[in-house]
Amino acid sequence: MPGTRRESLSLALTGSGGTGMISAGELLLRACARIGLYGLQTRSVGPQIRGGESAALLRIAHYPVEAHDDAFHVLFAADWQNFERFAGEITLADDVVVITDEAATDIPRVVRAHAADIRHLPLHAIAREHKARINMVGLGLLGHLLRLTEEELADIIHWFFTRKGRQQFIEPSIAAMRAGFALAEPMLEEVPSLRTTPDAARAQAKAGRRWLISGNQAVATGFLQAGGRFVAGYPITPATDMLEWLAARLPQLGGQLVQAEDELAAINMVLGASYGGIPAMTATSGPGFSLMAEGIGLGVMAEIPALIVDVQRIGPSTGIPTKSEQGDLQLALCGTHGDAPHLVIAPDCINDAIRTTAWALHLAEKLQCPAVLLSDQKLGQMLSVIDAPEGMPPWKAERETVAACETGDYRRFALTDSGISPVALPGAKGCMHTIDGLEHDEAALPSSKVEDHAAQLEKRWRKLQQMEEWPEEEMRHWADCIGTGEVCIITFGSSAGPAREAIRLAADMGLHARHISMRLLFPPQKKRLHKLLEGVKRLIVVEQTHSGQFLHYLKAHYELPEVVISCRRPGPKPITPQQVLRALREACTVDAKLTERVCT
């Protein structure tokens, strides 16, 4: 609706290689963060190594946002080459304003058919005139639509090129930005705008109360915060940028990253370093995670802590490396051979990723067990403005150790009540032993006896199962539950974002529902989940998979309410708050019986 004010505005910037759309999007988001607005950016890129078509997808709001809206209100197209490749990910709002070059003759049918308001503007001419890139024209134009000032935009341009050591581009870019800024003037009346930023928000931003951070950076920060000091990894999209970020920062904290020759080496280097006593992790994605399965099993058998971060992408095989799905859940739970109990934990938003990663490393060390952290491309590569954490998470990597043994009868795998056996790290005098991928007895000697296998297998399960009995204050982080009512949405990982927003939207309509976001997926917390589900009549399981992996997991481990509705969609089109809201409204109104329906 022209002229109305919105709480959030979604913008898509698209163009072929060299148009710098991703950079422009990041600069817009950063400029918004500096004045106290919240927002996020995801990117959709093609398979090209460099260049090729790319889209920066932004949502700017007055409140923290974790997910994209249903549709985009502004589409800025530097050109239309290969637009069809991601047209399916960019749903246009009914009142969308499309901004394109005056000379554009190739506007795709899908856009022409939908958009009433297409503005042909001299974008390329301005860029040429000022010897600048078209993204700077876009930055000025879109910045103006977002009610940023020319000074704020000039500051961000200055910051950008100074950081890159390319000061010669500052002046022409600012000139192009100003010309783009002027182009927006006639649109301001008709283009939906955000309210002016509240003064309090501006003050908060000024006081450093906002962070601009990606999910991958948040995971890495949590690892460092908890005391992680060794990383081995092999480049793989979309985990590589986490490894690169860590490589630059680990040495400051007495740590080191090794670029391994493959994922088999990466997981085994992690086990070796952790066996030596240094908290360690690797980060990978589906194909690499598959290769690590045997190593994770060794970590279970030899009781070596390790953190394995899987930034999920679309599979199987090479799949769609740059795009998101939650399809590794069953692999994370059951991907190793034998009965191999290990931790599976999922952070549910960027802010949470710092805490949850620290918690996962803490648990892995405490329980002497590998922990799989399930992130995904959407969460990992999403750049988001968040409230700076009030404090860093309290959890630290701490392993119960034995300093020395006097009598020489150290039992590495002693059958304790908790299942946790204090570990003598190499170097501990008198405690020499050999840890083994072979089944073993308490003294770590290889054993194929019925009773040793039974006792050790049970011990490895026990140390995880006992978490159900841990006091609530220690386990508070296992899941979050918000809202009330008989209808409940349940999610894991990045699907929590759209679900939380759907709950808020529903509340505005007078519909009251709950949302449970599970972080700890294994070991299952039966009593705890059943308590959260008390009074729930209808459960909506929301996940980004085709086959309903999360639904099947829930059915396998928990007693669920009578009516269970599966709301699922494969990637790369993200689950949106509106989509969850539709499922919620239907669940509240229709007399639904057990259904497995695919959300639209």
Next chain:
Amino acid sequence: MNRQTAPAPKPGDYKSGVHPVWCPGCGDFAVLAAITRALAKLQLPKHEVALVSGIGCSGRIPAYLDVYGFHGLHGRALPVATGLKLSRPELTVLAAGGDGDIYSIGAAHFVHACRRNPDITLIVMDNRVYGMTKGQPSPTSEPDFAAALQPEGPHVPPVNGLLLALSAGATFVARAFSGHVDALAEMIIAGIEHPGFAVIEVLSPCPTFRPEQTQWKRQVEDDVFKPASSLQEAMAQVISAPELGTGIVWQTTRPAAEHIPAPPADHAAVMREITQAFLP
């Protein structure tokens, strides 16, 4: 701590007392003996030594020693040893594997360990056969070594481990024979004292599946290799040497690729500095 007052350890002190699974006459017994002699001669405290292995007959060796042992996955001894040495540089880290373990399933790790040059001594127990799985051809088997899995023999040239090590950048490359225990022990000492990745290929006969290898004791030619002054010369020596020749063929020094620095005094202060970069 009380290293001066404790009685000097003897080779037997480094044995765990666990009875090996190996067949009578297996060359690996002698490798075990040579390791204990080397450790005793160097007077290394047992708790400051770690031995990492993979899977196969060779992989069983850590459990027979009273040091810190890690019997991991098939082929993956070197990544584990690399991670361990990085996290605990003060330890003496040895890795052991067989010809299948190191040159086949773990070949990629072998190449890259040579490149990285961690201060680890690798002992490759080469018997030219997969013994634990009962007699399949290995990457060092002769082309005509016929077995049930490959009835005509592999019919491909065997891997030359020394040449592979040289071309991948190993800084210490040698071959020894398990039957000559003292010479092998000396070689292991040289490997441990070498500041970098030391590759010692040990001819270790399998009397069960390769009974003809019991003749190696008459065929081995000791000290045919002389430490070469250039890589070209080292490669030429390996190419022209008799198949069962022993000796150190190459030794040079090059810093290890990676190391873990000391942690900062104030972790929280560094974290604050790192997270400052998230301010928009």
